[in-house]
Amino acid sequence: MKRVAIAGVGLIGGSFALALRRAGFDGEIRGVSSASTIAVAMEHRIIDGAMELEEASRWADVLFLAQPIRRILAMLPVIGASIGPSTLVTDAGSTKRAICEEAARVMPPEQFLGGHPMAGKESRGAASADPSLFRGRTWVITRESGHPLVDWLRRIGANLLVLDPETHDRTVAYTSHLPQLTSTALACTVDGADLRAGGPGLIDMTRLALSSYEMWEDILATNADAIDGALREEIARLESLRSGLRSGLREEFEKGAGMRKRLVRPVELG
Amino acid sequence: MKRVAIAGVGLIGGSFALALRRAGFDGEIRGVSSASTIAVAMEHRIIDGAMELEEASRWADVLFLAQPIRRILAMLPVIGASIGPSTLVTDAGSTKRAICEEAARVMPPEQFLGGHPMAGKESRGAASADPSLFRGRTWVITRESGHPLVDWLRRIGANLLVLDPETHDRTVAYTSHLPQLTSTALACTVDGADLRAGGPGLIDMTRLALSSYEMWEDILATNADAIDGALREEIARLESLRSGLRSGLREEFEKGAGMRKRLVRPVELG
Numbered sequence: 402m403k404r405v406a407i408a409g410v411g412l413i414g415g416s417f418a419l420a421l422r423r424a425g426f427d428g429e430i431r432g433v434s435s436a437s438t439i440a441v442a443m444e445h446r447i448i449d450g451a452m453e454l455e456e457a458s459r460w461a462d463v464l465f466l467a468q469p470i471r472r473i474l475a476m477l478p479v480i481g482a483s484i485g486p487s488t489l490v491t492d493a494g495s496t497k498r499a500i501c502e503e504a505a506r507v508m509p510p511e512q513f514l515g516g517h518p519m520a521g522k523e524s525r526g527a528a529s530a531d532p533s534l535f536r537g538r539t540w541v542i543t544r545e546s547g548h549p550l551v552d553w554l555r556r557i558g559a560n561l562l563v564l565d566p567e568t569h570d571r572t573v574a575y576t577s578h579l580p581q582l583t584s585t586a587l588a589c590t591v592d593g594a595d596l597r598a599g600g601p602g603l604i605d606m607t608r609l610a611l612s613s614y615e616m617w618e619d620i621l622a623t624n625a626d627a628i629d630g631a632l633r634e635e636i637a638r639l640e641s642l643r644s645g646l647r648s649g650l651r652e653e654f655e656k657g658a659g660m661r662k663r664l665v666r667p668v669e670l671g
Numbered sequence: 672m673k674r675v676a677i678a679g680v681g682l683i684g685g686s687f688a689l690a691l692r693r694a695g696f697d698g699e700i701r702g703v704s705s706a707s708t709i710a711v712a713m714e715h716r717i718i719d720g721a722m723e724l725e726e727a728s729r730w731a732d733v734l735f736l737a738q739p740i741r742r743i744l745a746m747l748p749v750i751g752a753s754i755g756p757s758t759l760v761t762d763a764g765s766t767k768r769a770i771c772e773e774a775a776r777v778m779p780p781e782q783f784l785g786g787h788p789m790a791g792k793e794s795r796g797a798a799s800a801d802p803s804l805f806r807g808r809t810w811v812i813t814r815e816s817g818h819p820l821v822d823w824l825r826r827i828g829a830n831l832l833v834l835d836p837e838t839h840d841r842t843v844a845y846t847s848h849l850p851q852l853t854s855t856a857l858a859c860t861v862d863g864a865d866l867r868a869g870g871p872g873l874i875d876m877t878r879l880a881l882s883s884y885e886m887w888e889d890i891l892a893t894n895a896d897a898i899d900g901a902l903r904e905e906i907a908r909l910e911s912l913r914s915g916l917r918s919g920l921r922e923e924f925e926k927g928a929g930m931r932k933r934l935v936r937p938v939e940l941g
Contacts, residue, residue: 519870539867562867575864580876582912583857585920587850588927590905594845596934597809597832600789602879606850607934609872610927617924625916632913635860636906642852643902646895650855654887657858657880664866665874 402549403428406457406464408476410434410442413493413518414467415530418447420557423532433457442527459485463550466492470619474503481507489548491516495573495616497543497566499623514550515543515566518559519577525613535559541569574627578620579635582628584609672819673698676727676734678746680704680712683763683788684737685800688717690827693802703727712797729755733820736762740889744773751777759818761786765843765886767813767836769893784820785813785836788829789847795883805829811839844897848890849905852898854879 405421407414410432418430432439432448439451457464458480466473473494480490481504491514494500504513520538522529536558542551543566554561564572588610591603621628642650675691677684680702688700702709702718709721727734728750736743743764750760751774761784764770774783790808792799806828812821813836824831834842858880861873891898912920 519868521870538870541868560867562865564865564868568865569868572865572868575861576866576869576873579861580857580872582909583853584872584876585923585927586905586908586912587853588930589923590901590908591845591849591934592926592930595832595834595838595842596846596930597830598789598811598834598839598842599846599934600791600808602850602854603846604935605875605878606854607927607931608875610924610931612924612928614921614924618919618921621916621920629913629916631860632909632916635856636909636913638856638860639852639902639906639909642856643899643906646891646899646902649888650852650891651884651888653855653859654880654882654884656862657855657877658882660858660862660866661877661880664869664877 402426402462402553404431404460404462405429406431406433406452406461407448408433408454408457408464408466409468409472410438410448410527411467412521412525412527412529412531412534414465415442415445415447415527416520416532416534417465417467417493417518417557418442419530419532420535421553424553424556426553428462431457431461438527445527445530447527447530454479455483458483458488458490461485461488463548464488464490466490466494468493469616470494470496470500470623473500477503478507484508484512488512489514489550491542491550493518495577495620496623497541497564497569501543501566514546514548515541515569517541517569517573533558543569570624571627574624574631578624578628579631581609581612581617582632583635584612672696672732672823674701674730674732675699676701676703676722676731677718678703678724678727678734678736679738679742680708680718680797681737682791682795682797682799682801682804684735685712685715685717685797686790686802686804687735687737687763687788687827688712689800689802690805691823694823694826696823698732701727701731708797715797715800717797717800724749725753728753728758728760731755731758733818734758734760736760736764738763739886740764740766740770740893743770747773748777754778754782758782759784759820761812761820763788765847765890766893767811767834767839771813771836784816784818785811785839787811787839787843803828813839840894841897844894844901848894848898849901851879851882851887852902853905 430448431452442448497515501515518540520534540559541562588607701722712718767785771785788810790804810829811832858877
């Protein structure tokens with residue numbers, strides 16, 4: 402792996418470039434983005450130069466698509482039409498089924514490896530790029546692969562997790578999409594109350610509500626069935642909390658605390 | 672205010688003592704607690720000595736009840752029977768209606784000032800006491816008062832907010848109790864999914880699920896009606912997110928983000 406092209410040099414794409422550099426990657430890194438994004442990325446020394454998508458598809462050993470889902474879906478046919486014989490295309494889309502299906506339609510299966518780095522922060526854009534963004538975070542790939550990229554993902558500190566696209570989407574409906582919608586629903590419900598009586602718990606629980614709808618629109622559209630199921634389950638759980646308000650909720654509190662303890666072990670302690 | 676007694680020298684009671692000291696309080700601070708708690712509090716130089724409840728009720732200028740709600744409810748009649756003519760009793764209970772009603776039954780109304788410091792952390796006990804715990808945090812009092820205690824609350828950095836007991840309980844059903852139950856419900860719903868696919872959002876959203884049921888049992892029992900209403904509203908909101916999964920949720924995301932921006936202004940920026 403000597404030539405890396407990154408389509409979408411925002412927070413994820415830019416952090417990937419910086420992380421590669423810090424891990425010792427000494428090949429070339431080119432950005433495929435709008436002129437203004439390229440300017441910011443060059444200014445922050447994130448990329449060595451720019452390139453058009455078609456050229457990058459032929460030139461790169463690895464072409465990393467770090468854009469919103471619908472943009473990735475729109476680019477895949479263009480990439481498929483110009484892809485070089487040894488280019489591996491990978492992506493950072495938050496849902497995997499729609500993207501992997503489209504990739505399978507337009508390029509040889511061994512040339513696409515779906516990916517989902519489970520990292521982020523509220524600030525966006527190349528100016529927020531951070532070489533440590535993926536350290537200790539899960540990076541899902543959609544199949545086993547011996548490509549050198551996979552070694553680089555390990556070297557930048559990601560915890561690799563292989564999940565086929567369907568399993569991935571069903572899983573993140575619970576672990577990522579449900580927390581987002583729950584935060585939004587909570588914020589909307591509490592809106593109107595006297596917020597001076599809001600403490601640190603409410604601040605934590607509504608942080609995700611700040612997320613950009615631009616990103617979430619595509620996620621919801623490409624995983625609606627699984628998300629609907631997760632929402633239905635959570636509503637049933639909230640109804641059961643309602644019925645237990647007077648009889649006691651010890652079991653639910655213990656179950657919830659147990660989940661949180663199991664959660665932080667694999668994620669924070671790597 | 673020269674003599675302060677603190678019943679329950681745990682995180683809140685201990686932090687109050689340390690905060691008073693750091694703000695320049697040079698009177699005497701006595702603890703009313705079990706022998707083992709007193710020992711920890713003495714070791715950490717949080718209190719000057721111990722006292723029995725009846726004696727403290729006569730002796731103190733301010734008697735601060737920093738215990739679980741049911742414990743406060745049980746102590747109020749004992750305090751009422753032995754209260755001195757110039758003692759002000761205040762408390763840190765997370766709901767206010769039940770406590771203020773019981774206080775009104777057993778002591779002169781001008782001798783009780785309901786309180787609710789909206790601060791905390793996951794670790795408990797005097798060993799976790801922190802003189803900065805209340806800095807920039809809301810401290811609800813249930814009526815206007817010219818008592819010197821109120822000046823000391825300002826001096827330790829709390830943002831005072833006057834809410835009558837009913838308004839307080841209705842408000843915190845949304846700003847505190849609903850976030851707690853939402854976190855517990857989310858954690859229970861996600862339990863069973865592959866937690867390796869959990870990112871920082873899920874970690875944030877389930878932090879409250881670690882809360883101790885011992886404390887929450889009393890809160891739920893003394894504010895069930897208001898909490899039930901808040902849960903019902905949140906469930907309706909989640910149902911409306913379900914119906915919008917395919918048609919789009921821009922309005923809900925914008926409403927939620929707007930609430931969060933308004934929330935952090937008064938709470939974090941003081």
